[in-house]
Amino acid sequence: MSDGAPGRRRRPPTQIDLARRAGVSQATVSQVINETPDRPARLSPETRARVLDAVRELGYRVNPAARSLKGARNRLLGLFTFEAVFPTDQRDFYFPFLLGVEEEVAEQGYDLVLFSSAGASGPRRIYVDGVNRLKLTDGAVLLGRHVRRTELSELVKEDFPFVFIGRREVPGARVSYVAPDYVSATRDLVRRLVELGHRRILFVKAYQGAEPTRDRERGYRRGLKDSGLGVEAAIVHRLPSSGVVTAPDLGAWVRDGVTAIVADPSEDDSVAASIEAAAAETGLSVPDDLSVALLGDPSRTETTRDWTRFDLPRPELGRQAVRLLIQLLEADEGEARQVLLDCTQIPGGTVAEPGRGRRR
Amino acid sequence: MSDGAPGRRRRPPTQIDLARRAGVSQATVSQVINETPDRPARLSPETRARVLDAVRELGYRVNPAARSLKGARNRLLGLFTFEAVFPTDQRDFYFPFLLGVEEEVAEQGYDLVLFSSAGASGPRRIYVDGVNRLKLTDGAVLLGRHVRRTELSELVKEDFPFVFIGRREVPGARVSYVAPDYVSATRDLVRRLVELGHRRILFVKAYQGAEPTRDRERGYRRGLKDSGLGVEAAIVHRLPSSGVVTAPDLGAWVRDGVTAIVADPSEDDSVAASIEAAAAETGLSVPDDLSVALLGDPSRTETTRDWTRFDLPRPELGRQAVRLLIQLLEADEGEARQVLLDCTQIPGGTVAEPGRGRRR
DNA sequence: CTGAAAGCGCTTACAG
DNA sequence: CTGAAAGCGCTTACAG
Structure with a gap:
């Protein structure tokens, strides 16, 4: 590496170096450096020129750490996910959120800290040795299925500004979130x-x-009620922990007169696939013999069907979470706030009028 | 919002606050905070416990600005791209790099700062008002086609540790990079x-x-030489600024006896598409009348052909860049280093033995 | 118009 | 085992 200007050290030049060179005080150097059109320094032109010469000669750069030490906010927002985002099977699910978050953060003139080291070994956690790692940032967007409620409570308790993507509740505290309007x-x-x-x-x-x-x-019951069937018409089946619908399940339901299923997405979105498999095994046709709708978008499913469902506005959820967070930051002493976003109904091809199969 | 602990102020707690609360000196607090398994503090368990209690009670976070002022590392790495990463047409190109960077950063126990605000308005730049924004981090990975050489020089001049993904050179300075081995x-x-x-x-x-x-x-000429044709066999065509190959171009080349084209990717990867279009227009068949190989993967092209080409190990480039950066950080007094990574040859379907078209 | 001084929050020898 | 003190590079009143 050529060392053009002699005497330049590994240590970057400081205002003291400039001051020495220009024959002025360090405070004066700072004046020159921080001069702006609307906040002009009261300096003689010669002094200014001498300082600026020194700046050029020594290749001076303000040290942002020192500068921000004097200030407060650092225009850094955090993104913390309770699950790893980057493993292949998770990417399709998390990327759209990340995208929205990142875009909005950039538009608002902030930078984004991805807290991924959290999961380097063991479970991902916000508090390590009792220290809130997020505090590096002005505030954070949180995301994930397996939330640690205790960490959320901690966050609320210490007034750390954050917004969850998805509705989350913790006892005795209000959490700010931006969530899909699942009920509607x-x-x-x-x-x-x-x-x-x-x-x-x-x-x-x-x-x-x-x-x-x-x-x-709740949305299911409300739908039944609103359409005149009444909540008594509700039939709820809770799957075993495997989260899988079997052929016998399906047979029993159909014999019981069920003509349509609305399926809540399981952990790994396997419900859709298992219904598809069970139907094939039973010889039932979807939607001719049975209509099936998914309550969400099966982003992690291996499936060939064009499911009737609704899609979450993932990038928009990310963007809105950032906006809300910044509002919270600006309000400074903010109440928690909640935002619900509409989902998009996808007609798909797995729902039809009942009884079509019998008429074939 | 409930205000559990009374007396909690808007001002974030400092080590002085902790010290007061724990009844120790601020220096002792710092000891506790900075303790690591390999560099244990010499403290009584009670003192440590009192400090950690205070940390928890006050919700203390170390101020990264102050910490890095002292020259201590903050386990934050930066990622700066000279172009916006998130617009749709860029995603396929940049995401694999991002993925590799992010994964490796996480594995190494660092967090990642995405410097995206850089592009909020106007061109993306590292230095804003003479301040190196990256300085917040211990070091950074840089990426992008439209590099600002002056910024790179600045970075080198001030000894800021960084690694470029892709070979980049600036006059009078050595840049560390991890790049595809395009020559080979x-x-x-x-x-x-x-x-x-x-x-x-x-x-x-x-x-x-x-x-x-x-x-x-250079690789092209070396290939000619190595296979005995000699560098005299080189024929180079520089496209006009449109970066598009036209039907007349193609006709002229074929009449001139050209049987194969190796195409350097243009700015927007449009070369492949334009060759495809030009061939269709001329009635030439690829590869029967003309073999075409792409020098890279056309990640941004709308094309249906299975091009003969080589693919860049994008995620691996990202990972290695992070590794190299961390090496640089640990070496501390580092010479710039360079790493080349192999590309993967993709046989594809646009290359065949010459003259097949005539035999049809 | 310019400088001396305090202080931002922290780490790190150095004493004791 | 713990604390007093210096100092990282800077900004900002405050004197003069």
Whole structure:
């Protein structure tokens, strides 16, 4: 590496170096450096010139660490996910969120810190040795299925500004979130089924469901009620922990008069695939013998069917989460806030009027 | 929002606050905070416990600005791209790099700062108001086609640790990079063409090419030489600034006896598409009348052909860049280093032995 | 118009 | 085992 200007050290020049060279005080150097049109320094032109010469000669750069030490915010937002985002099987699911977050963060003039080291070994956690790692940033967007509620409570307790993507609740605290409006989306789907003529509509859900599942179940009941069937018409089947629908399941339901299924997505989105397999095994045709709708988009499923479903506005959820976070930051002493975003109904090809199979 | 612990202020707690609370000195707090398994603090368990309690109670975070002012590392690596990464047409190109970078960063126990605000308005730049924005991090991985050489020089001049993905040079300074081995990949491709019987192989390159183009051209000549044709056999065509191959171009080349083309990727990867279109227009069949190989993977092309080409190990380039960067960080007094990675030859379907078209 | 001084939050020898 | 002190590079009142 050529060392053009002699005397240049590995250590980058500081304002003190400039001051020495220009024969002024360090404070004066700072004046010159920080001069802006709207906040001009009161300096003689000669002094300014001497300093600027020194800047040029020594190749001076302000040290941002030192500068921000004097300030407060550092225009850094964090993104923390409770699950690893980058393994192949997760990418399709998480990338759209990441995309929206990243775009909005950039547009707002912030930079994004991806907290991925969290998962280097062991489970991903926000608090390591009792230290909130996110605090490096002004605030953070959180994401993930397997939330650690205790960490969320901690975050609320210490007033760290954050927004969750997805509705999350913790006891005794209000969490800010931006979430898909699952209640409305499910309600609309169920109403459509009823309009098509379905009367026995089964809600199939995974073994244990968090807030999103509860919201979808609420939407299901609301759909039944709104379309005049009444909540008594609700039939809910909770899958075993395997989260898989079997051929006997399907047979029993159909014999029981069920003509349509709305399926809550399981952990790994395997419900759709298992229904598809079970139908094939039973010789049942979807949608001729049985209509099936998915309560969400099966981003992780290996399936060839064009499922009737609704899609989450993933990138938009990411963007809105960032916007909300920045609002919180600017409000400074903010109440938690919640935002719901509409899902997009996808007609698909797995829903039809009931009884079509019998007429064949 | 509940205000659990009374007396909590908006101002984030500092080590002084912790010290006060724990009844120790601020220096002792720092000891506890900075303790690691390999560099344990010499402290009584009680002191440590009191400090950690205070940390938890006050929700303490170390201020990264202050920490890095002292020259200590903050386990933050940066990723800066000279072009926006997230617009749709760029995603396929940049995501694989990002993926590799992110994965390796996480594995090494660092967090990643995406410097995307850089492009909020106007061109993306490292230095804003004379401040190196990357300085927040311990070091950075850089990426992009339209490099600002002056910024690169600046970075070198101030000894900021960085690794470029792709070979980049700046006058009078050595840049660390991890790059595809374009010379070898192109040489091998050309050798294969010669082995198939091609004697007049045209190198088509974009109007202006940077280091990668020069490397590929070098590989081209080396391939000719290595396979006995000699560098005199080189025929190079530089495209106009449009970067498009026209039907007349193609006709003229074929009449001139050219049987194979190796095409350097243009800015937007449009070369492949334009060759495809020109061939269709001329009625020439690829590969029967003309063999065409791409010097890289046309990630941004709308094309249906299975091009003969080589693929860049993009995620691996990202990973290796991070590794190299960390090496640089650990070496501390590092010479710039360079790493070349092999590309993968993709046989594809656009290359065949010459003259097949005439035999039809 | 310019400089001396305090202080931002932290780490690190160095004493004790 | 713990603390007093210096200093990282800078900004910002405050004197003069």
